[in-house]
Amino acid sequence: MIWIVVVVAALLAVALVTGVVLSRKRRISLAEPEEDKPAVKGYQAGSGVTFAPRTTEPKPADTKPAEPVEREPAERKAAEPAEREPADREPVEAERAAEPTAAEPTAAEPTAAEPTAAEPTAAEPAAVEPTAAEPTGASPARPVDEAPTPPLDTATPTTPSDTAPVEHPVADRTEVDGQPGVGDDASVPRDSVKRGFVDVDLPVEASEIEEIEPTAGRLERLRGKLSRSRSAFGQGLLGLLGAGDLDEDSWTDVEDTLLLADLGAAVTDQVVTNLRERIASRGVRTSDDARALLREVLIEALHPELDRNVHALPHSGKPAVVLVVGVNGVGKTTTTGKLARVLVADGRTVLLGAADTFRAAAADQLETWGSRVGAATVRGAEGADPASVAFEAVKQGVAKGVDTVLVDTAGRLHTKTGLMDELGKVKRVVEKQAEVDEVLLVLDATTGQNGLTQARVFADVVDVTGIVLTKLDGTAKGGIVFQVQRELGVPVKLVGLGEGADHLAPFEPAAFVDALLG
Numbered sequence: 001m002i003w004i005v006v007v008v009a010a011l012l013a014v015a016l017v018t019g020v021v022l023s024r025k026r027r028i029s030l031a032e033p034e035e036d037k038p039a040v041k042g043y044q045a046g047s048g049v050t051f052a053p054r055t056t057e058p059k060p061a062d063t064k065p066a067e068p069v070e071r072e073p074a075e076r077k078a079a080e081p082a083e084r085e086p087a088d089r090e091p092v093e094a095e096r097a098a099e100p101t102a103a104e105p106t107a108a109e110p111t112a113a114e115p116t117a118a119e120p121t122a123a124e125p126a127a128v129e130p131t132a133a134e135p136t137g138a139s140p141a142r143p144v145d146e147a148p149t150p151p152l153d154t155a156t157p158t159t160p161s162d163t164a165p166v167e168h169p170v171a172d173r174t175e176v177d178g179q180p181g182v183g184d185d186a187s188v189p190r191d192s193v194k195r196g197f198v199d200v201d202l203p204v205e206a207s208e209i210e211e212i213e214p215t216a217g218r219l220e221r222l223r224g225k226l227s228r229s230r231s232a233f234g235q236g237l238l239g240l241l242g243a244g245d246l247d248e249d250s251w252t253d254v255e256d257t258l259l260l261a262d263l264g265a266a267v268t269d270q271v272v273t274n275l276r277e278r279i280a281s282r283g284v285r286t287s288d289d290a291r292a293l294l295r296e297v298l299i300e301a302l303h304p305e306l307d308r309n310v311h312a313l314p315h316s317g318k319p320a321v322v323l324v325v326g327v328n329g330v331g332k333t334t335t336t337g338k339l340a341r342v343l344v345a346d347g348r349t350v351l352l353g354a355a356d357t358f359r360a361a362a363a364d365q366l367e368t369w370g371s372r373v374g375a376a377t378v379r380g381a382e383g384a385d386p387a388s389v390a391f392e393a394v395k396q397g398v399a400k401g402v403d404t405v406l407v408d409t410a411g412r413l414h415t416k417t418g419l420m421d422e423l424g425k426v427k428r429v430v431e432k433q434a435e436v437d438e439v440l441l442v443l444d445a446t447t448g449q450n451g452l453t454q455a456r457v458f459a460d461v462v463d464v465t466g467i468v469l470t471k472l473d474g475t476a477k478g479g480i481v482f483q484v485q486r487e488l489g490v491p492v493k494l495v496g497l498g499e500g501a502d503h504l505a506p507f508e509p510a511a512f513v514d515a516l517l518g
């Protein structure tokens with residue numbers, strides 16, 4: 001018995017000990033995740049360590065370079081006085097000196113107004129790659145800073161009287177990092193401030209020329225695409241009109257639908273008035289009747305009688321000259337490239353003029369388009385006088401006997417005066433070589449009313465002869481077509497329906513309305 005009692009007691013004791021151990025283990029394992037969290041925090045902090053190199057590097061000290069410079073004037077002069085300050089400034093100053101036009105092209109333009117003045121572009125050093133000209137003047141400045149930094153830091157506190165050489169206040173150095181300042185956006189290319197390269201010669205031989213899809217098949221496909229994106233508009237209107245007698249609320253809904261599609265107040269008014277009159281006089285019994293009436297009224301509002309031919313064919317023994325204008329990013333370069341493809345597909349020879357010297361990538365982009373279709377590109381130094389490049393392009397186009405010269409222009413709209421000077425000059429200078437046959441204003445359909453504002457400004461500046469409405473694939477508000485045409489009396493000639501090389505289509509009012517109605 002005793003043995004039994006002893007064994008049972010022993011078993012109980014073992015069970016008790018085991019239970020205690022297990023419960024501790026559980027607590028620990030439960031606690032572990034929480035202890036893991038600190039590890040995560042640590043990791044996050046580790047990402048902060050990524051910033052550490054910046055702080056460890058003397059860069060922060062560089063933010064107040066003016067002081068160090070002042071600290072030890074004597075030593076610095078001995079060591080490399082000039083290097084430090086200039087190192088930061090050099091990029092900017094040198095660039096300004098080299099290409100004053102880049103900063104304020106218009107200021108320089110008056111002098112360059114003559115075609116001959118344009119020529120100098122060709123004289124510039126040709127070898128430098130655009131990338132080499134990166135405004136990363138900041139990076140070269142770093143190594144320079146690193147050397148002097150140590151002495152500067154130590155000296156800084158010790159030289160109080162050095163306030164004398166504080167002739168270069170920090171305020172002067174706001175552009176040291178090579179980045180555009182706030183508020184400068186309008187005068188800064190959208191992707192960089194690169195400059196300093198020059199490339200004048202033509203890429204005469206296109207290495208690999210793409211097969212271009214025949215125009216006919218392409219249009220059908222594009223129409224289908226447009227139709228898909230517009231059907232909501234059409235369904236809404238047809239639903240309202242086909243519902244029988246329309247009360248005032250229904251007409252208000254019709255108006256709202258038209259306004260939402262960016263037709264604008266005036267066109268909406270005109271369309272609604274015409275619709276009401278015709279429905280009253282003819283009556284609408286079926287949804288087909290409603291559709292036919294709406295179609296008729298919308299087509300009328302698009303002025304199908306306007307001449308929508310793109311005047312891009314040679315005449316009088318000279319190439320046709322087409323200027324492509326518009327604000328930044330609307331799709332000028334892309335449209336120029338697409339247009340070149342269409343022309344080449346039709347058996348025409350094309351020369352491209354990269355007069356968008358404001359944005360380095362624009363010339364590269366155009367040149368790429370050119371090489372894809374076998375069209376040479378004339379380009380100049382970034383920041384060079386756009387008129388000089390346009391002049392050179394047309395001059396070479398005449399000399400080579402090409403059919404069409406397409407000139408892609410810069411899209412700055414920082415001041416109307418500047419724009420007027422620049423575009424006006426481009427046109428004047430080009431006309432010394434050949435007549436400008438077409439000025440295509442490119443508008444981004446997705447910007448809605450803003451497109452109309454742009455159109456007004458450009459129409460004041462140059463004689464716009466045709467409009468290209470891009471990015472129709474990205475909006476259900478193609479109604480801007482109606483407004484622009486109405487206001488400017490200039491026809492929309494082409495539409496962009498995608499970023500693809502062949503996503504350019506002629507604008508046909510009836511087809512456009514059919515697509516709108518779905």
Ligand SMILES: Nc1nc2c(ncn2[C@@H]2O[C@H](COP(=O)(O)OP(=O)(O)OP(=O)(O)O)[C@@H](O)[C@H]2O)c(=O)[nH]1
Binds near residue numbers: 362411470497
């Ligand atoms: N979806 C769509 N995108 C387009 C169309 N046309 C142009 N784009 C895109 O719009 C962007 C701007 O086009 P760009 O041709 O560089 O515009 P840009 O007017 O030359 O610009 P800047 O050179 O800065 O003046 C690019 O990403 C194009 O691919 C279009 O019809 N549809």
